[in-house]
Amino acid sequence: MGKKISIGALISGGGTNLQAIIDACESGMIDGKMVFVGSDNPDARGLERGVKHKIPTFVVNYKSIIQDYKKEPEQVILPDDFDLNDILSKQHLFSDNAATEKVKSFITTRAVAEAKLLEEMKSYPFDLLVLAGFMRNFTPYFIDRVNTDPGVQRIMNIHPALLPSFPGVDGYGDTFRYGCKVGGCTVHFVDYGEDSGPIIGQKAFQINEDDTLDSIKEKGLKLEWDLYTKCIQLVAQGRLKTVKMSYTLKNGKILQRTVVKIAQPA
Numbered sequence: 188m189g190k191k192i193s194i195g196a197l198i199s200g201g202g203t204n205l206q207a208i209i210d211a212c213e214s215g216m217i218d219g220k221m222v223f224v225g226s227d228n229p230d231a232r233g234l235e236r237g238v239k240h241k242i243p244t245f246v247v248n249y250k251s252i253i254q255d256y257k258k259e260p261e262q263v264i265l266p267d268d269f270d271l272n273d274i275l276s277k278q279h280l281f282s283d284n285a286a287t288e289k290v291k292s293f294i295t296t297r298a299v300a301e302a303k304l305l306e307e308m309k310s311y312p313f314d315l316l317v318l319a320g321f322m323r324n325f326t327p328y329f330i331d332r333v334n335t336d337p338g339v340q341r342i343m344n345i346h347p348a349l350l351p352s353f354p355g356v357d358g359y360g361d362t363f364r365y366g367c368k369v370g371g372c373t374v375h376f377v378d379y380g381e382d383s384g385p386i387i388g389q390k391a392f393q394i395n396e397d398d399t400l401d402s403i404k405e406k407g408l409k410l411e412w413d414l415y416t417k418c419i420q421l422v423a424q425g426r427l428k429t430v431k432m433s434y435t436l437k438n439g440k441i442l443q444r445t446v447v448k449i450a451q452p453a
């Protein structure tokens with residue numbers, strides 16, 4: 188076994204994925220060590236899981252930052268290096284020409300919160316940041332300050348659907364309501380869009396006539412714990428790289444996409 192990677196985690200809720208990752212680090216299934224657990228939500232029950240395992244925890248209360256901005260926007264202190272136009276030109280969370288007040292206030296409040304997250308994370312150097320049920324989208328402000336090494340992706344997310352179907356906050360619900368006969372989960376690197384980054388791994392399950400939303404969530408979560416730990420171990424083993432692919436379609440258009448390549452074990 189080589190060197191262990193340092194892993195930081197961000198959560199918003201119960202943290203069962205976080206628990207699976209902590210357990211996999213402790214059992215040696217992941218050659219890694221969890222160095223912090225952060226949350227946007229002071230009531231996230233998963234924070235206790237970190238405390239129980241003696242992992243440093245912190246909270247950046249997004250909700251109160253957003254409320255403060257809504258009350259008195261001019262009182263909110265922006266990060267010194269905040270450049271709204273740069274972020275607007277890169278982000279893919281909203282359609283390109285959507286520089287409305289709503290979008291501007293979204294970007295501004297998120298960047299204020301993200302600067303606080305970065306400040307907290309500074310104390311705990313990490314190789315990989317895993318989002319484990321973290322229910323916030325990052326702006327390019329945060330992503331660019333974590334992914335500082337060109338070509339090295341350091342932010343991983345788990346999504347409860349087979350992407351690119353059903354991005355957003357309710358993957359299992361959307362899968363169920365659509366009437367899909369197969370559901371699943373996806374682990375991917377985070378890019379400037381919503382659940383749109385390069386896919387690392389996916390697992391699928393059958394949806395039967397007698398399945399309910401609850402039974403689907405249950406099947407999905409079990410697969411998530413297994414998939415997420417395996418994908419993190421691929422990083423620990425240095426087996427992932429991203430490659431820019433270019434395809435010429437039948438209509439002559441060029442399709443470009445950054446994809447993940449997985450190397451064989453050494």
Ligand code: GRF
Binds near residue numbers: 198203
């Ligand atoms: C998971 O289904 C994850 O895919 C989604 O939120 C849920 C978090 O569950 N993003 P938990 O907090 O890890 O138990």
